[in-house]
Amino acid sequence: MRRCDAIVIGGGLVGTAIGYGLARAGLSVALIDEGDIAYRASRGNFGLVWVQSKGLGAPHYQRWTRASAKEWPALAAELEENTAVALGLEQRGGLQLCLSDDELDKRRAMMAQMQREAGNFGFDYKILDHAELKAMLPGLGPAVVGGSWTQYDGHANSLALFHALHQAFRAKGGRYIAKATVTEALAAPQDFRIAAGGETLVAPKIVLAAGLGNAALAPVFGLSAPVRPQRGQILVTERTAKAWPIPLGSIRQTPEGSILLGSSEEEVGFDTGQSPDIMQKIARRAVATFPWLAELQIVRAWAALRVMPPDGLPIYDESRRFPGAFTANCHSGVTLAGAHANLFAPMVARGALDPQLAPFSAARFDVPAAR
Amino acid sequence: MFRLRADAPGATIAATIPVAVEGRIVRVPQGASAAAALLLAGLPSSRDSAVAGAARGPYCLMGVCFDCLAEIDGVANQQSCMVRARPGMRIRRQRGARPLEAE
Amino acid sequence: MTVDLAIVGAGPAGMAAAALAAELGLATLVIDAEAAPGGQIYRAVEEAAEGSPLGADYLAGRGLAAALRASAAQYRPGTTVWHIDPAAPQGAALSMIADGVSETVTARRILLATGALERPVAIPGWTLPGVMTAGAAQILLKSAGIVPDGRAVLAGQGPLLALIALQLARAGAPPALVLQTTPRRNYAAAARHLGALWPGRLEIARGAALPLGLRRHGIAVRRGVRGLRALGRDRLEAVAWAGGEVAADHLFLHEGVIPDTQISRGLELAHTWDAAQLCWRPVTDAWGGSSLPTVAVAGDAAGIAGAEAAALTGRLAALDAAARLGHLGAAERDRRAAPLRAGLRRARAIRPLLDALYRPPAAVFAPEDAVILCRCEEVTAGQIRRAVRLGAPGPNQVKAFTRCGMGPCQGRMCGPLVTALIAGERGVPVAEIGPYRPRAPYKPLTLGALAGAQFATEEASTSPR
Numbered sequence: 001m002r003r004c005d006a007i008v009i010g011g012g013l014v015g016t017a018i019g020y021g022l023a024r025a026g027l028s029v030a031l032i033d034e035g036d037i038a039y040r041a042s043r044g045n046f047g048l049v050w051v052q053s054k055g056l057g058a059p060h061y062q063r064w065t066r067a068s069a070k071e072w073p074a075l076a077a078e079l080e081e082n083t084a085v086a087l088g089l090e091q092r093g094g095l096q097l098c099l100s101d102d103e104l105d106k107r108r109a110m111m112a113q114m115q116r117e118a119g120n121f122g123f124d125y126k127i128l129d130h131a132e133l134k135a136m137l138p139g140l141g142p143a144v145v146g147g148s149w150t151q152y153d154g155h156a157n158s159l160a161l162f163h164a165l166h167q168a169f170r171a172k173g174g175r176y177i178a179k180a181t182v183t184e185a186l187a188a189p190q191d192f193r194i195a196a197g198g199e200t201l202v203a204p205k206i207v208l209a210a211g212l213g214n215a216a217l218a219p220v221f222g223l224s225a226p227v228r229p230q231r232g233q234i235l236v237t238e239r240t241a242k243a244w245p246i247p248l249g250s251i252r253q254t255p256e257g258s259i260l261l262g263s264s265e266e267e268v269g270f271d272t273g274q275s276p277d278i279m280q281k282i283a284r285r286a287v288a289t290f291p292w293l294a295e296l297q298i299v300r301a302w303a304a305l306r307v308m309p310p311d312g313l314p315i316y317d318e319s320r321r322f323p324g325a326f327t328a329n330c331h332s333g334v335t336l337a338g339a340h341a342n343l344f345a346p347m348v349a350r351g352a353l354d355p356q357l358a359p360f361s362a363a364r365f366d367v368p369a370a371r
Numbered sequence: 372m373f374r375l376r377a378d379a380p381g382a383t384i385a386a387t388i389p390v391a392v393e394g395r396i397v398r399v400p401q402g403a404s405a406a407a408a409l410l411l412a413g414l415p416s417s418r419d420s421a422v423a424g425a426a427r428g429p430y431c432l433m434g435v436c437f438d439c440l441a442e443i444d445g446v447a448n449q450q451s452c453m454v455r456a457r458p459g460m461r462i463r464r465q466r467g468a469r470p471l472e473a474e
Numbered sequence: 475m476t477v478d479l480a481i482v483g484a485g486p487a488g489m490a491a492a493a494l495a496a497e498l499g500l501a502t503l504v505i506d507a508e509a510a511p512g513g514q515i516y517r518a519v520e521e522a523a524e525g526s527p528l529g530a531d532y533l534a535g536r537g538l539a540a541a542l543r544a545s546a547a548q549y550r551p552g553t554t555v556w557h558i559d560p561a562a563p564q565g566a567a568l569s570m571i572a573d574g575v576s577e578t579v580t581a582r583r584i585l586l587a588t589g590a591l592e593r594p595v596a597i598p599g600w601t602l603p604g605v606m607t608a609g610a611a612q613i614l615l616k617s618a619g620i621v622p623d624g625r626a627v628l629a630g631q632g633p634l635l636a637l638i639a640l641q642l643a644r645a646g647a648p649p650a651l652v653l654q655t656t657p658r659r660n661y662a663a664a665a666r667h668l669g670a671l672w673p674g675r676l677e678i679a680r681g682a683a684l685p686l687g688l689r690r691h692g693i694a695v696r697r698g699v700r701g702l703r704a705l706g707r708d709r710l711e712a713v714a715w716a717g718g719e720v721a722a723d724h725l726f727l728h729e730g731v732i733p734d735t736q737i738s739r740g741l742e743l744a745h746t747w748d749a750a751q752l753c754w755r756p757v758t759d760a761w762g763g764s765s766l767p768t769v770a771v772a773g774d775a776a777g778i779a780g781a782e783a784a785a786l787t788g789r790l791a792a793l794d795a796a797a798r799l800g801h802l803g804a805a806e807r808d809r810r811a812a813p814l815r816a817g818l819r820r821a822r823a824i825r826p827l828l829d830a831l832y833r834p835p836a837a838v839f840a841p842e843d844a845v846i847l848c849r850c851e852e853v854t855a856g857q858i859r860r861a862v863r864l865g866a867p868g869p870n871q872v873k874a875f876t877r878c879g880m881g882p883c884q885g886r887m888c889g890p891l892v893t894a895l896i897a898g899e900r901g902v903p904v905a906e907i908g909p910y911r912p913r914a915p916y917k918p919l920t921l922g923a924l925a926g927a928q929f930a931t932e933e934a935s936t937s938p939r
Contacts, residue, residue: 033865035867035868036866036867036868036869036870036871036907036908037868037870037908037911040870042874043870043871043873043874138471139471139472159874159875159877162874162875163861163864163874163875163876166864166865166875167864170864170865176864176865178865178866178867178871179867235921235924237921238421238448238468238469238882238918239421239468239469240468240469240470240471241468241469241470241471242471243471256421256422257421257468261921273559274557274913274914275559276557276559276567276569276578276914276924276927276929277929279914279924280924280925280927280929283921283922283924283925284925286921286925287921287922287925292471292472293921294920294921294922294925295446295472295920295921295922296469296920296921297448297882297918297919297920298915298918298919298920298921298924299881299882299884299918300880300884300913301913301914301915302913303913372604372622372623372624372723372724373614373620373621373622373623374620374621374623374647375618375619375620375621376527376615376619376620376621376645376646376647377646399618400618400619400620402518402521402617402618403617403618403620404617404618407614407617407618407620410614410620411620415603415604415708415709416603416708416709417603420852422850422851422852423852425601425852426602426603426708426709427601427603428602428603428604428606428709429606429610430601430605430606430607430610430849431591431592431606431607431609431610432606432607432609432610432613432614433514433591433609433610433613434507434917435591435592435734435883435886435887436849436883436886436887437849437850437881437882437883438601438849440882448882452613453507453508455509
């Protein structure tokens with residue numbers, strides 16, 4: 001039996017970012033993870049540090065995302081300094097391209113609503129037309145009608161982030177236990193016992209960051225994490241010379257030169273299979289956006305499952321029944337890495353979530369009792 | 372580096388076809404792949420890798436290793452071992468990542 | 475298009491299966507990435523002339539190719555399968571591309587006859603231009619009568635190595651040196667299988683002729699070679715080993731062949747670690763049936779057993795397909811299978827001896843830190859070992875940390891090496907370490923080809939979020 005200050009269940013981007021933040025704050029942390037083959041949204045994401053689409057109708061999410069994007073440069077610099085891993089963070093803005101008047105109208109309305117809802121916090125954006133976009137993006141297809149741009153968006157090497165967080169977590173004294181599915185869990189206020197990987201871990205704090213696995217784990221700790229899988233498919237091309245100055249929402253190029261193309265939103269349960277017709281839709285949209293992309297070879301593709309709460313917004317919660325138990329659930333583990341390491345983890349270390357996270361509690365899903 | 376064996380059925384001029392390797396005409400037997408043409412042309416390497424520019428040449432010649440990537444008839448990054456040489460084919464070394472063809 | 479049986483690959487297993495399946499009345503399609511039937515072992519056999527330096531065994535492949543051509547099976551050369559959905563409601567769906575055009579065919583049953591590939595031999599310097607597989611030398615000879623000019627060194631072990639040395643010599647380009655890496659302990663291990671001497675006598679006779687042939691051509695052979703390295707700056711210049719070095723223009727490596735499991739892994743068929751052959755192979759029943767009801771595997775793709783065995787397992791799979799699809803009764807199937815099984819027993823008899831004799835030395839599975847393991851992404855063995863020490867439990871996590879396996883070969887070359895390295899680093903048996911999970915497209919295709927492909931549509935959305 002081993003005691004530590006905090007147990008984090010889940011070694012994906014959410015778990016390692018939180019684990020790193022806790023370890024950096026001086027807590028002894030055990031990070032429990034599954035084996036080589038697991039759903040692992042962290043290995044299937046796109047790499048955007050994306051702000052402009054987040055939080056329509058939910059200004060608290062808009063603000064949380066902006067705060068995370070602001071934390072990203074410091075987190076990246078810190079991780080790069082302490083590991084040999086380059087994160088490739090670029091935050092020079094991002095574009096969402098629209099391929100029809102209808103899409104552009106909807107986008108325009110969405111941006112305007114985001115700005116209204118941001119209130120004093122502010123939300124700056126530009127709607128650009130085809131001509132303005134063409135000046136920025138060589139080879140833009142005639143099908144592109146316009147797009148929305150904000151300064152807050154960017155991208156990074158998400159696998160490098162993942163690698164760096166693991167390294168930095170270890171370097172700060174964190175203990176990583178892989179191939180360790182939780183077989184037994186006992187919860188008492190500030191006293192949690194987990195059997196995993198052949199050992200028993202005990203800690204006064206526990207964070208459930210197990211992605212899709214949280215749904216089953218949460219009730220044990222007096223929490224609720226009603227997340228469901230939502231499949232997304234991505235295509236990756238051969239390396240090519242640098243094409244664009246900024247990421248484009250569903251098209252981004254890595255520093256190595258590969259171009260990532262996404263995505264889809266499929267409700268297919270726990271199925272990580274690929275489907276040629278969805279891959280084709282992605283290819284068609286890409287080629288309509290930039291006709292010259294047609295020549296590029298697709299060298300890789302995958303399907304991964306997003307961790308999707310019912311309304312798409314993150315679930316952050318602390319257990320009232322078992323104080324000391326927390327949970328973090330989201331489908332934007334890359335964008336929110338800054339917040340998870342630098343804002344959420346300190347809250348856990350202090351023992352309570354800030355009031356600003358109250359709207360993210362799963363209590364928002366409770367059906368009001370009939371009177 | 373490589374040559375036609377003297378009594379190969381394809382060794383007579385009549386049974387060879389001309390291809391251009393890095394702009395130079397090379398005669399290769401019918402049935403030879405574009406990778407074989409690169410080897411017959413005697414180039415020390417057939418590509419500079421897109422990762423760090425390392426010189427590379429074909430390794431397996433059966434479509435597994437992807438080290439034979441070359442530019443064929445203007446199209447970059449083709450597995451030259453899986454492309455049969457045709458008369459007049461233009462074969463060039465693949466120099467790093469595919470260049471941009473945007474406009 | 476809808477067929478009864480779709481066969482991927484036109485080597486001996488694919489050719490034999492197709493001819494028999496068509497004869498039994500199955501609408502059969504053979505999808506071949508190469509331009510002509512034969513696979514690797516019978517590459518270009520239709521164009522081979524009598525007296526070819528490649529020998530009589532090779533020419534025997536002409537019969538299989540002719541039978542395929544004469545059969546009612548459809549043969550699609552130059553066509554690459556890039557996705558298979560084995561459980562599509564209307565029947566297994568195979569997406570394939572030829573000349574930039576992709577189409578989908580529906581099949582009631584699939585037979586994977588994808589053959590084998592060379593075991594990767596990651597010696598220092600193996601990525602230098604001028605270093606190739608022994609199989610590559612044979613491909614040049616078979617497909618175009620091309621031989622190496624200058625000093626060629628062959629290194630490794632296995633029946634193919636001596637055979638190629640002889641074929642090159644007969645073609646007028648004898649190698650300068652053959653470096654044989656068979657460890658001394660292999661001889662003792664092989665001696666335990668001497669019971670194979672009588673049933674395997676034909677193969678043994680063929681095999682025994684090889685070293686005699688080498689001597690007759692004056693080809694120098696060194697045995698028990700260790701510590702192979704390829705030296706040179708931008709190209710191979712010399713080959714070194716423990717106790718020797720020689721200038722060289724060509725190095726051809728060979729440590730046996732292993733099943734090509736790219737598609738069988740992509741379909742998530744059950745696989746087993748073959749401890750005798752030190753490779754993964756799909757789990758198959760006596761007819762080649764896999765863990766998926768619509769998919770069978772035949773030939774070397776199901777386990778290395780050579781060309782003769784491949785034709786036999788191909789035919790067994792065809793019989794089974796005919797029976798499953800209602801074209802043949804079970805009793806008739808079994809009756810026809812009996813002589814094939816007898817032939818298979820004989821063809822396989824020599825295998826345990828060969829597997830023991832030519833078991834790769836341990837060094838093949840534990841390259842030095844500086845050696846590049848992932849050729850595509852230039853990731854070294856040392857980087858992978860560091861990723862394992864960071865906690866990566868298997869190849870997929872190692873891939874996430876190092877990019878190893880993300881290149882165009884999709885882990886075909888590095889997969890076996892990475893698995894062995896992780897096992898070695900973690901001190902566990904290889905069988906406990908899983909493989910990469912290959913995804914579609916099994917081979918690259920352009921965005922344009924995918925955009926223009928023909929298949930059925932489904933409900934889902936692509937979102938411009």
